Amino acid sequence: MTVNSATTTPTLPGTGTVRLAAESVSLAYDDRVVVRDLDLELTDGSFTAVVGPNGCGKSTLLRALGRLLRPVSGQVLLDGRAIARTPTREVARVLGLLPQTPVAPEGLTVGDLVARGRHPHQSWLRQWSRDDEAAVAEALTWTDMADLADRPVDELSGGQRQRAWISMALAQGTDLLLLDEPTTYLDLSHQIDVLELVARLHAERGRTVVVVLHDLNLAARYAQRLVAMDDGALVASGTPAEVLTEQLLADVFDLEARIVPDPVAGTPMVVPVRRLR
Amino acid sequence: MSSSTDAAPRRQGPGGLGGPEGTAPRHGGLLRQRRSRLLGLLLLLVLVVVAATLSIAVGSRGIGLGAVWQALTDPGVPTEETVIVRELRLPRTALGLMVGLSLGVAGALAQGHTRNPLGDPGLLGVTAGASLGVVLAIHLLGVGTPAGYVWFAFAGALVGTVLVFSLGSAGRGGATPVTLALAGAALSALFYALVRAVLVSDTDSLDAFRFWVVGALAGRGADVAWQVAPFIAAGLVLALVNAPALDLLGLGEDVARGLGQRVWLARSVGLAAVTLLCGAATAACGPIAFVGLVVPHVVRVFTGPAHRWLVPCSGLLGAALLLVADVLGRVVVRPGELQVGIVLALLGAPFFIALIRRRRLVST
Numbered sequence: 195m196t197v198n199s200a201t202t203t204p205t206l207p208g209t210g211t212v213r214l215a216a217e218s219v220s221l222a223y224d225d226r227v228v229v230r231d232l233d234l235e236l237t238d239g240s241f242t243a244v245v246g247p248n249g250c251g252k253s254t255l256l257r258a259l260g261r262l263l264r265p266v267s268g269q270v271l272l273d274g275r276a277i278a279r280t281p282t283r284e285v286a287r288v289l290g291l292l293p294q295t296p297v298a299p300e301g302l303t304v305g306d307l308v309a310r311g312r313h314p315h316q317s318w319l320r321q322w323s324r325d326d327e328a329a330v331a332e333a334l335t336w337t338d339m340a341d342l343a344d345r346p347v348d349e350l351s352g353g354q355r356q357r358a359w360i361s362m363a364l365a366q367g368t369d370l371l372l373l374d375e376p377t378t379y380l381d382l383s384h385q386i387d388v389l390e391l392v393a394r395l396h397a398e399r400g401r402t403v404v405v406v407l408h409d410l411n412l413a414a415r416y417a418q419r420l421v422a423m424d425d426g427a428l429v430a431s432g433t434p435a436e437v438l439t440e441q442l443l444a445d446v447f448d449l450e451a452r453i454v455p456d457p458v459a460g461t462p463m464v465v466p467v468r469r470l471r
Numbered sequence: 472m473s474s475s476t477d478a479a480p481r482r483q484g485p486g487g488l489g490g491p492e493g494t495a496p497r498h499g500g501l502l503r504q505r506r507s508r509l510l511g512l513l514l515l516l517v518l519v520v521v522a523a524t525l526s527i528a529v530g531s532r533g534i535g536l537g538a539v540w541q542a543l544t545d546p547g548v549p550t551e552e553t554v555i556v557r558e559l560r561l562p563r564t565a566l567g568l569m570v571g572l573s574l575g576v577a578g579a580l581a582q583g584h585t586r587n588p589l590g591d592p593g594l595l596g597v598t599a600g601a602s603l604g605v606v607l608a609i610h611l612l613g614v615g616t617p618a619g620y621v622w623f624a625f626a627g628a629l630v631g632t633v634l635v636f637s638l639g640s641a642g643r644g645g646a647t648p649v650t651l652a653l654a655g656a657a658l659s660a661l662f663y664a665l666v667r668a669v670l671v672s673d674t675d676s677l678d679a680f681r682f683w684v685v686g687a688l689a690g691r692g693a694d695v696a697w698q699v700a701p702f703i704a705a706g707l708v709l710a711l712v713n714a715p716a717l718d719l720l721g722l723g724e725d726v727a728r729g730l731g732q733r734v735w736l737a738r739s740v741g742l743a744a745v746t747l748l749c750g751a752a753t754a755a756c757g758p759i760a761f762v763g764l765v766v767p768h769v770v771r772v773f774t775g776p777a778h779r780w781l782v783p784c785s786g787l788l789g790a791a792l793l794l795v796a797d798v799l800g801r802v803v804v805r806p807g808e809l810q811v812g813i814v815l816a817l818l819g820a821p822f823f824i825a826l827i828r829r830r831r832l833v834s835t
Contacts, residue, residue: 282732287731291725291729292729293723297722300776307722310730313730313731313732344503
């Protein structure tokens with residue numbers, strides 16, 4: 195498969211230091227190889243969206259970047275150090291992650307959920323501290339969840355629930371944040387709500403964000419950089435304008451589409467025509 | 472077409488997302504929850520003391536409270552009453568306390584690790600393994616006293632859990648709640664089949680076994696209590712260590728790992744605690760159902776899903792429940808006795824049904 199126009203170099207030129215990198219990473223479940231020989235570099239303060247058709251391996255890649263899945267070959271580097279050989283807790287102080295549609299135990303309050311985000315900063319000697327208290331209070335306020343702090347998570351609406359989880363990730367206080375389809379099952383206005391929150395985390399709190407997204411238009415609007423995957427390989431990487439081309443949509447998504455400028459943000463917007471083949 | 476550099480304006484979404492910066496007020500609800508947990512803990516402590524007092528004071532032979540007090544404080548005169556209180560009721564109460572504590576705590580851990588509201592130490596193959604150990608001890612070695620059963624029951628429980636854990640973690644992704652529960656159910660069925668195979672062929676074993684299998688505190692002397700005490704103590708320590716990890720595992724394994732929890736370690740510690748606690752309890756008293764199943768559900772009403780509270784409170788309620796059931800068993804069919812395992816089943820079944828009807832059962 196050829197993908198033209200999109201740059202295939204894995205980094206944007208002229209950006210900061212590399213925080214998280216995949217070096218010829220291959221990922222497999224049992225014998226089934228899902229991702230082959232993939233290279234990717236994520237620079238400090240970047241906002242990257244990983245897009246691709248169902249089953250292309252984007253969630254699997256995110257799991258490997260978050261140390262949830264050990265590569266069968268190659269390695270993932272966090273701040274230049276092999277993540278597989280870094281203690282879990284040390285990773286958890288730098289890198290936070292939210293899996294797709296996480297589930298909280300019934301009856302768990304928002305406040306308790308967010309408080310659990312402080313776990314990597316606690317130890318047997320140092321249990322709950324003023325820092326923890328302050329971080330939780332701030333995370334709740336910042337995500338506008340303070341008024342819901344003593345409500346059970348399972349009684350919230352889908353959008354509020356996702357906010358509660360993001361609040362937990364914020365309390366964790368990590369520089370890097372990996373989100374696997376945080377907008378799943380949300381209606382459009384709540385999708386926007388969640389992505390605005392993530393974008394503010396990036397813009398105002400300087401978080402380095404990697405998010406797996408299905409919606410190409412939202413990905414193009416919020417992310418600085420898109421990474422397109424197909425069949426376990428990285429096929430394009432660059433600014434939304436560089437990656438989202440009619441050719442790429444045909445090649446990767448089997449979709450005939452027009453690309454027009456988003457009338458609000460000016461970012462590329464996909465207008466589907468029909469499915470190819 | 473815009474490049475990514477002019478992204479800033481579109482990021483400033485319409486307002487209403489962030490509240491004003493500053494500290495969030497600590498809410499009345501959180502305070503209330505903290506207060507209800509403390510109150511519940513206090514109530515449980517009182518309940519345990521009352522139950523222990525009853526267990527020492529009440530029996531098939533009526534002994535006045537004054538005489539009980541004298542027997543406890545002044546053993547100088549070895550009257551018949553002093554002997555009954557010190558040699559029979561005191562060890563029986565101590566054993567009841569330990570076993571109830573163990574079963575309650577083990578139940579809370581088992582439900583947490585399997586994320587299954589029907590989670591019970593029996594679900595993890597502990598009880599079935601212990602039963603097989605006792606049957607083999609009776610059948611092959613002719614062991615005939617509770618003090619003699621202890622080690623075999625314990626060995627059986629250990630083998631049972633280790634097998635369940637290794638089978639449950641064999642697949643991809645290691646030991647998950649589902650694989651643990653499946654392995655436990657399958658191995659329990661196998662162990663019970665073996666138990667029945669022995670019992671069917673050997674009526675002498677059946678006679679000895681049937682007194683063990685109903686679950687009783689009666690006839691276990693201080694020697695049994697001392698035998699299992701160190702294991703229960705070790706199990707309780709591991710359980711308390713494991714409780715915070717269970718709070719993280721309750722968010723799902725991926726989230727727990729993301730928060731820096733070593734999942735395999737937490738599962739191992741938890742299963743070790745369940746094996747020690749439930750193995751020791753079963754070894755001492757035979758299989759006692761319902762405590763591990765029911766108690767965590769009751770405690771959860773006031774602790775919520777926080778295992779730091781749920782685990783110790785389940786232990787306390789387990790101890791109180793077991794002692795009360797034992798006392799009831801001594802009273803209801805005087806001058807005979809009903810074994811505590813039977814009383815618990817008679818009490819537990821309707822109670823559990825009422826609980827299911829009142830509120831939706833929740834896991835972890």
